[in-house]
Amino acid sequence: xxxxxxxxxxxxxxxxxxxxxxxxxxxxxxxxxxxxxxxxxxxxxxxxxxxxxxxxxxxxxxxxxxxxxxxxxxxxxxxxxxxxxxxxxxxxxxxxxxxxxxxxxxxxxxxxxxxxxxxxxxxxxxxxxxxxxxxxxxxxxxxxxxxxxxxxxxxxxxxxxxxxxxxxxxxxxxxxxxxxxxxxxxxxxxxxxxxxxxxxxxxxxxxxxxxxxxxxxxxxxxxxxxxxxxxxxxxxx
Amino acid sequence: xxxxxxxxxxxxxxxxxxxxxxxxxxxxxxxxxxxxxxxxxxxxxxxxxxxxxxxxxxxxxxxxxxxxxxxxxxxxxxxxxxxxxxxxxxxxxxxxxxxxxxxxxxxxxxxxxxxxxxxxxxxxxxxxxxxxxxxxxxxxxxxxxxxxxxxxxxxxxxxxxxxxxxxxxxxxxxxxxxxxxxxxxxxxxxxxxxxxxxxxxxxxxxxxxxxxxxxxxxxxxxxxxxxxxxxxxxxxxxxxxxxxxxxxxxxxxxxxxxxxxxxxxxxxxxxxxxxxxxx
Numbered sequence: 001x002x003x004x005x006x007x008x009x010x011x012x013x014x015x016x017x018x019x020x021x022x023x024x025x026x027x028x029x030x031x032x033x034x035x036x037x038x039x040x041x042x043x044x045x046x047x048x049x050x051x052x053x054x055x056x057x058x059x060x061x062x063x064x065x066x067x068x069x070x071x072x073x074x075x076x077x078x079x080x081x082x083x084x085x086x087x088x089x090x091x092x093x094x095x096x097x098x099x100x101x102x103x104x105x106x107x108x109x110x111x112x113x114x115x116x117x118x119x120x121x122x123x124x125x126x127x128x129x130x131x132x133x134x135x136x137x138x139x140x141x142x143x144x145x146x147x148x149x150x151x152x153x154x155x156x157x158x159x160x161x162x163x164x165x166x167x168x169x170x171x172x173x174x175x176x177x178x179x180x181x182x183x184x185x186x187x188x189x190x191x192x193x194x195x196x197x198x199x200x201x202x203x204x205x206x207x208x209x210x211x212x213x214x215x216x217x218x219x220x221x222x223x224x225x226x227x228x229x230x231x232x233x234x235x236x237x
Numbered sequence: 238x239x240x241x242x243x244x245x246x247x248x249x250x251x252x253x254x255x256x257x258x259x260x261x262x263x264x265x266x267x268x269x270x271x272x273x274x275x276x277x278x279x280x281x282x283x284x285x286x287x288x289x290x291x292x293x294x295x296x297x298x299x300x301x302x303x304x305x306x307x308x309x310x311x312x313x314x315x316x317x318x319x320x321x322x323x324x325x326x327x328x329x330x331x332x333x334x335x336x337x338x339x340x341x342x343x344x345x346x347x348x349x350x351x352x353x354x355x356x357x358x359x360x361x362x363x364x365x366x367x368x369x370x371x372x373x374x375x376x377x378x379x380x381x382x383x384x385x386x387x388x389x390x391x392x393x394x395x396x397x398x399x400x401x402x403x404x405x406x407x408x409x410x411x412x413x414x415x416x417x418x419x420x421x422x423x424x425x426x427x428x429x430x431x432x433x434x435x436x437x438x439x440x441x442x443x444x445x446x447x448x449x450x451x452x453x454x455x456x457x458x459x460x461x462x463x464x465x466x467x468x469x470x471x472x473x474x475x476x477x478x479x480x481x482x483x484x485x486x487x488x489x490x491x492x493x494x495x496x497x498x499x500x501x502x503x504x505x506x507x508x509x510x511x512x513x514x515x516x
Contacts, residue, residue, distance in 0.1 A: 047269060054266035058273045065277075068449075068494035069487055070456035072467060077483055084480050170349075177351035181460060188354060201361035209350040209358060216349040 007198060008207065015194040015204070022190030023211055025104075029176045029186065033108050034169065037115030044116060045123030059120065066117035071110070071175050078110040079103065079182050107179035115172050122164035126157045159230050166223040173215055187211050280484060287481050296473045296482065303469035304489065306383070310458065310465060311451050313387050318394030325399035330406060340399070347396035353457050355393055360385040360461045386458040390451065397447055405440035406432060438509060445501035449494055456490075466490070 010016040047059035066074065083101050090097060130153060138148030180189035187208050195204040257263070328340035347355065363370065363379035370376040378384050409432050417427030459468035470486040473479075 047266075050262060050266065052262050052266035054270040055262065058266065058269035061273050061277070064495070065491065068453075068491045068498075070453040070467065070490055072456040072459070073470075073483065073487055073490060076471075077487060080474070080480060080483060174349075174351040177353040178457070180353075188351070188357070192357065195361060200365070202358065202365045205354060205358040205362055208354045209346075212350040212354060213346065 004200075004203060007194075007200060007203065015190075015198070018190045018194065019187065019207065019211070022185055022187040023215075025184060026173075026176050026186045027215070029104060029107055029111070029179060029184070030169075030173050032104075033111045033115060033172060033176075036108065036112035037119055037168075037172070038165075040112060040116035041119030042123055044120035045127060048120060048124050049127045063117045063120055066113045067121075069114075071114050072178050072181065074114055075107065075110040075178055075182060078113070079106040082106060082109075103179060103182045103184045106182060107176070107184055111172060111175055111179075114175065115168060118168050118171075119165060122161050122168065123157065125164070126160040127153075129160050130156055162223075162227060162230055166219075166226075169219060169223070170216060173219065174212065177212075284481055284484055284488075287479075289479075289481075292477060292479060292481075296469070296477075299464075299469045299473065300466060300485065300489065303464055303466040306463065307452070307455055307465040307467075310383065310386060310390070310463070311448075311455050314390035314394055314455075315448060315451060317387070317391035318398055321391065321395035322398035322402055325395060326402040326406065329399060329403045344396045344400055347393050348400070352389070352393055352454050353460070356386060356389045356457060356461060359389040382458070382461045382463045386455075386461065386463055390455070394447065394451055397450075398444070401440050401443040401447065402436070404443075405436035408439050409435045438512075441501075441505050441508065445498070445505070448501070449497055452493060452497070453490070 006014060008014055008016045008019075010020070044059045044062055047055040048063070050056055050059075069077075079101060083099070086099050086101070090099070134152055134156070135148055138152045139145075143151065176186060177188045180186050180192065183189070191204040191208040195201040198204070325340050325343060328336045329344070331337050331340075359379075360382055363385060367376060370379055379388075413431055413435065414427060417431045418424075422430070455465060456467040458465050459471055462468070464472065466486060466489060470482055473482040
């Protein structure tokens, strides 16, 4: 028991400090991906419920592609694809420099693409749950399209979409584990290094699992608070 | 005076269709579609132009082998997971608090942690218990990464499937149980003949999602050196440095997922045809 604690201590000899920095990377990646995925997902949902068939088609193609690809493959496509694309672009411009893609950025973009394709479906079903009369009421009192969206539709949309979005957040949190493969020092990578060096794989990957579990529990507490906040205007039951 | 209308009154013609005006939304739509098509079309064109029969001849059989391993892995895990999910779902529904809590912690543990961490825990963790595993004769099983992957995947999908099953069973109205009891069926008979068939229809859609999730998730076994479709792709890329290796894998995965989705949609339509009101 003491040996294990020594291995996990925050000192130079223990692996605690490395693992804590990994937790920081995991959390910041998930938090950085969230707004990106929500924003893209919202606009894709707008496109999919538009009256314009070309917009709907474009939105549906986007969702089909990024929902159907394995997350790991999307990550590789973004990571290697961007690297090759930029090199080709630089070659065309007559430059020979090679650029290393930041793995945090690649992870953020790849996870954002996946998250947005799923969140667009959540937003879409929330849009469908709002009756047309809400839009018409907005226009009738003289609000512009943008004002109607911002002041009338969006507040209702968020409440309806919250349970679906919190599920997606949990999935996102777990999907961040994949970026360890392209070399980002998240929980999995740091515990993996520790496991290789100390030959205590079971201990360290067990710790990794417990850390993700703790993050999930913290998230559900936070989500509970957000739900409470969102429901503050509801009639008491 | 009575007037008799002898002629049939012609119905009014429908109003002419409103000409769709060219507006901002339409422009955005065409731009978005053009962007999508040029991106996907460009990638397809690249795949056609970069067609290298030598490369294809070299790697296509490997991809085929990898695909078989992927499908075998997913199918095995799903079957074992389904078998294990039944007792877990039963435990979740059990009136015994302790049993319910135990099942809940199992489900929470496997749904709250990444699949990658679970696979690592099994694969690298097993190596640590080599003497113990050898003494019970299980080392041969855990030495193989494929077995470790199936082991972790089955435990993982069992947790998800147990929740699907539990939700579906709970969605069947209580009156169905009572009616079965009134007819003199035992609880087992009622479950098998009345509750389960109704629950499975509710569970159909989530089951389909779980299959797709598993298929997509199976790509991570490439990291523990299983040569599934993703593993073969990574190997092909590391040897040829040709980006089209990844693009071909994307095409194959996309085709598989879309095929399963379509089959499942048809199956669902067929199995729920008695519930539809329209023709």
